[in-house]
Amino acid sequence: MKGSGRVDRAERRPGGRLRALGSRLCSPRALERLIDPAIADLQSEHAQAVRAGRVWRGRWIRVAGTLAFWKVIGFHAATRAVPIAREWAAADGHALGRTATFAATASVVVTIPFVLVPLSHLHTAMSTVHSIALVAFIVPQALPISVPIGLAFGILFGVRQATATARVRRSILAITIVCSGIMFIVLGWIVPETNQAFRELSAARRVMRGVNELTLGELWARGLWLPLHIRVALAASPLILGLFAFSIAAAAKARSRALVVGLAAVVGYYSCLWILVAPAAELAPWPAAQAVWTPNLIFAIATAGLLLLRSAKS
């Protein structure tokens, strides 16, 4: 009975669920021209195999047809995404396109020293494969610093007072939230693993995990609140610095002035964070774990003030 049930499943016409899914994901035209032909051919090919009693061939056709369906969806999405992305980048005097380009460039430039400095301290000769692996393991630890800085400079270069429209503001807000979300995952789970892998590969032996090699869940379980707060506060930095940069770019009449203020702000932000996570934090009148949030709080208040001032002026 069990065997016949399996054969029944194999003989059932495929594509019904895929088509229902396709109708949700695609436009009616794409459904008619791309999805339906793929599913109709899949059903026909499958029916031929079943009629010929070739159960395994039918199963293979089902799998291949499902993969083909997802490929069609992927290609269709890519084809649709390109003009939408172009339109998005070109609107408002290319503000978002310029921001994205400068942010990506600045992030890469800032990442390079964070990768080269730790690598320069290694004295062991390594094979090319090991060297590439070390670079791959060291990059994630640079991202929580380089991405917020890159994002802030991208915004300062890309957005001008005249192009700081509501659409640009919404897009910047969305980008900074997404970057912060990604940094939360990077700092919480990816950096501990890649740090550990880097240490073990460079030492060529197993190494005990330190605090920096513990995930957020492990820090929470052990009650290590200061490193936990530092990581979450750092994860919020793309949002905090990005919105601050936007408020500066939108308020400043000259870009050079915005850049000078922005550079000073970024230096101030990380200096403040550095001082607060250093032993001096232990001397603060408030708990050290909460003290690491001070730069974020100061910048959030400054951003809100600048944006309120701008809206009052306009």
Added chain:
Amino acid sequence: MPTLPAKEALIIELLSASGGRGEMYGLELVAASKGRLKRGTVYVTLGRMEEKGLVTSQLEAAPPEAGGLPRRIYQATALGRRLHEAWSHVARLLPEFAR
């Protein structure tokens, strides 16, 4: 100057050489191409060619399997065949350009 990507040229070639029938299903094109066309991309290419006016398609009259979706069958248009001829000519004279 309009160009004809290799996959589009292959599709027109296969449709033109389909044993006098002049029309084929997407999967038939994949099978006839001997691995040069993939089942995941052939429908996207055919859709794009239809938008350019290089191929035309119609649904088959009645699905052979009761309840199944009707299959879409494709044929090259006169424009598609002319462009293919012109492109083949260019490819023979200027292979570097047509590559």
